[in-house]
Amino acid sequence: MKDLLKKFENKxxxxxxxxxxxxxxxEGWVVINSLRGGAAGGGTRMRKGLDKNEVLSLAKTMEVKFxxxxxxxxxxxxxxxxDPKDPRKKxxxxxxxxxxxxxxxxxxxxxxxxxxxxxxEVIPMTEDCGVWHPQEGVFSGHFQPTDADKINRIGxxxxxxxxxxxxxxxxxxxxxxYTVADMITGxxxxxxIKHFYDIYKTGVQGKKAIVxxxxxxxxxxxxxxxxxxxxxxxxxxxxxxxxKEEGFSFEEVKEFYLNKNGxxxxxENLLSFDEINQKIWEVxxxxxxxxxxxxxxxxQQVDQMIDNGLEVIASGANVPFADKEIFFGxxxxxxxxxxxxxxxxxxxxxxxxxFAYFMERKVxxxxxxxxxxxSITIKNAIQNTFDSNNSxxxxxxxxxxxxxxxxx
Numbered sequence: 001m002k003d004l005l006k007k008f009e010n011k012x013x014x015x016x017x018x019x020x021x022x023x024x025x026x027e028g029w030v031v032i033n034s035l036r037g038g039a040a041g042g043g044t045r046m047r048k049g050l051d052k053n054e055v056l057s058l059a060k061t062m063e064v065k066f067x068x069x070x071x072x073x074x075x076x077x078x079x080x081x082x083d084p085k086d087p088r089k090k091x092x093x094x095x096x097x098x099x100x101x102x103x104x105x106x107x108x109x110x111x112x113x114x115x116x117x118x119x120x121e122v123i124p125m126t127e128d129c130g131v132w133h134p135q136e137g138v139f140s141g142h143f144q145p146t147d148a149d150k151i152n153r154i155g156x157x158x159x160x161x162x163x164x165x166x167x168x169x170x171x172x173x174x175x176x177x178y179t180v181a182d183m184i185t186g187x188x189x190x191x192x193i194k195h196f197y198d199i200y201k202t203g204v205q206g207k208k209a210i211v212x213x214x215x216x217x218x219x220x221x222x223x224x225x226x227x228x229x230x231x232x233x234x235x236x237x238x239x240x241x242x243x244k245e246e247g248f249s250f251e252e253v254k255e256f257y258l259n260k261n262g263x264x265x266x267x268e269n270l271l272s273f274d275e276i277n278q279k280i281w282e283v284x285x286x287x288x289x290x291x292x293x294x295x296x297x298x299x300q301q302v303d304q305m306i307d308n309g310l311e312v313i314a315s316g317a318n319v320p321f322a323d324k325e326i327f328f329g330x331x332x333x334x335x336x337x338x339x340x341x342x343x344x345x346x347x348x349x350x351x352x353x354x355f356a357y358f359m360e361r362k363v364x365x366x367x368x369x370x371x372x373x374x375s376i377t378i379k380n381a382i383q384n385t386f387d388s389n390n391s392x393x394x395x396x397x398x399x400x401x402x403x404x405x406x407x408x
Contacts, residue, residue: 001397002328004404009326013056014074019099026082026092030100031059034074035107036407039141041066041355042077043113044122046084046093054294055079057326061318062352064327065345067403068381069352071359073142076108084115094125101129107141110134111351114293118181119162133158135355143359157358160365167367172223172257180354180370186220188350188374189289189316192342194228195379196312199386200340205229208247208285210305212236213292215263217316217348219256221289226253230287234280237265238292241276243283284308291316298322302335311392315344328400336396343396345403346381350374 015032029052032040042062055077063075078100082092093116097104104110104126111134112118118134126134133154139145145153163180165171170187171178197204209230211222214237222232231247235256242248242265248256259266271279281304288305290297290313297320302310313320313335323329335341353374357363364370381399389398 001401001404004408005328005400007408008404009060013059016052017100017103018052019096021092021095023095024082024088024092026080026096028078028080028096029055030076030078030103030108031055032074032076032108033059033063035141036063036074037072037142038144039107039109039138040074040076041109041135041138041352042075043111044078044080044096044116045113046080046082046089046115048081048083050079050081052079058318060326061345063407064400064403065349065352067406068346069349069377070356071138071142073138076110077113078110090121093121094128097122097125097131098129101126101131104129104131104134104137105140107137109136109138109355111355112181119179123158123162135359138355138359149361153359153361156363156365157355160358160370161354163365163367163370165367169227170367170371172254176258181351182216183220184350184354184371184374185348186217186222186291186316186350187224187371188353188378189217189221189291189314189347190224190228191375192347192378192382193225193230193287193289193312193314195375195382196314196340196342199379199382200390200392201311206231207287207311208233208309209287209289210234210236210280210283210285212288212290212296213317214256214260214265215291218289218291219260221291221314221316222253223257225287225289226250233285234276234283235265236273236276236280238273239264239266240270240273241265241280242267242270243276243279245283281305282308286311288313289316290320292320293317294319295322296320297331299331299334302331302338306338310339312340312342314342314347316348318344318348320344328396332396336394338393340392341396342382343399346378346399349378349381353377
């Protein structure tokens, strides 16, 4: 596996598009690792301090993810080095999408990512640039449909991603009009944990869990886990955190979700970040769902959780371990050899799978059909890993080997 991984990591990307904004200090890159299947896909993120290497690593991560989620295309990513809290953000994004629109028309599909919203920013801004949909390039390059078929499938994709959830199994509140895009990635993280326990162990109900991050992914994952009967015993977010050793009730977790302040946890009796960061790793939990930024989890934190009963880590964040390597650094390997680590390209593939689902011809557009498709995709990936390695250790190493053999 490591030889395959090294070969994949060292392979130069096919296309690197570099942009300097004429009106601000913003700088951006599109990295297309390959045009496998005639196209490439990956979202757009913005953060201060981002660089080309981060975008490159994420593009390679997307290529691996597509071996699970489909379609069979190359990996790509867009990244903009700019402070998303700057009031000039909207104008920067508009100029960015104008610059990359020829790629989005031809062979590159994008979406939302860190600090860039799919529905309120990506879709309307790309439309203003003459792009039918942010995924148009995938249709053009990979599917090569007739104009009529392209229009129909793009319509399906456009309506599906922003579909307001109606089934109370999938939404915390029907009146607030949460969409598929709001909930699907966190749902996938929760389902990866459920399927892991069903396939490798004896069921998830009653297990205790710690969730890191309270944005779309972490808060939704916690909502669905609590709905399954998992006891959320700790939440750590950049603004602070909460601990309840017997576990928060489903109603309490739902309330935390509904009371979010943007992407941040907002609750009474919130512990400071320093205090929660000292305490949470020693709260006994079988499940850990890192759903915050990349490269945060240290080996010391892994050890503390293992000493207190950790069984499985489900990577809601891309590359959650504090390794410098693109994929499989020493901390991830250390964790993978001691507990079950569900890799990011399986656990957080929900949005990528939704895009692939809506690109198919005439799919069902119900909440149940959309979410069940993501659940089955994740279940199949975990079952394939189990069929190759029925030990609860080295799950990530096995999953990488299965995927890389498809790419090299």
